[in-house]
Amino acid sequence: MSFNIENYFSDLSAGNTILYYKGNVDSDVINHVLDTVEDKMVAVNEQSKLRKKVYNVLVESLQNLYHHVDKVPNDFEDQTAERFGLLVVKKVNNGYRIITGNFVHAENIERLEEKIKRINRSSHEEIKELYKFILNHQRISAKGGGGLGLVDIARKTGNKLEYSIIVYNKNYSFFYLDILVSEEI
């Protein structure tokens, strides 16, 4: 059975895609993506409130990949990337969609899914309180993440975190996160 990370989302490449990236996520790639998306939003005179939200969410999604991706499976097509990630940024009717994809080791899936479910069943006020609690009580992890990225994304967008987990093999799954940053919230 072949596994194609791009075919999974039928509309991944359809529509108004303003950026598509697949490969190693390092500091230079993050800079380049941020500059490109910011320039494109400025070029179409996007209102500054939406522009800032998209930029913030993009920073957190990219740095989530940077800090948290697990090593790719041994039989995956791209073995060169130390931190393999997929990123799609699309302009949609009511804002922007930011889709990320990365491998997650089987043992980390449950914790990740629990975290997302907890965020998704929380009200906006609860998310604010959760953010403050983690900010004040949790130290920065060995990987360099603050544990706040997903909470911050949910708080700033006001939308639920859409996600899918596709089993790759018994040790790995591929995790897609689909974030909508809408114009008026």
Next chain:
Amino acid sequence: MEPIIIEGTAKTPTVKFDSTEGVFEIKGRSIPENSVEFYKPLVDWLDTYKESPLTKTVVNIRLEYFNTSSSKCILDVFKKLEAIHKAKNEVEVNWYYEEDDEDMLEAGEDYESIIRVPFKMIEIIE
């Protein structure tokens, strides 16, 4: 003590900490992957400053963007300021935000609710 003067980059803020002036500033974008590396010298500097601070310290925070990893480091900066304030010195934080940036205002209010130092929220009107 030697002042800290750091020019801003696309990912790190401009910093001016000068113990002779008593007005400190962090300004620009703070979105580095490794925020601890950037902020540790600032937190250490404040640790030394708090031994003999000026009677009044004003801190201007004027950030356009900051990532969640910086948010913890900024809290560490504020905790040092809180210690200075607790030792009966005057400390004031001016938190600047652009007029349409409610997220930045809310971020300032988060800190204000955690840290026992007077905050002033200042809207930047363009």
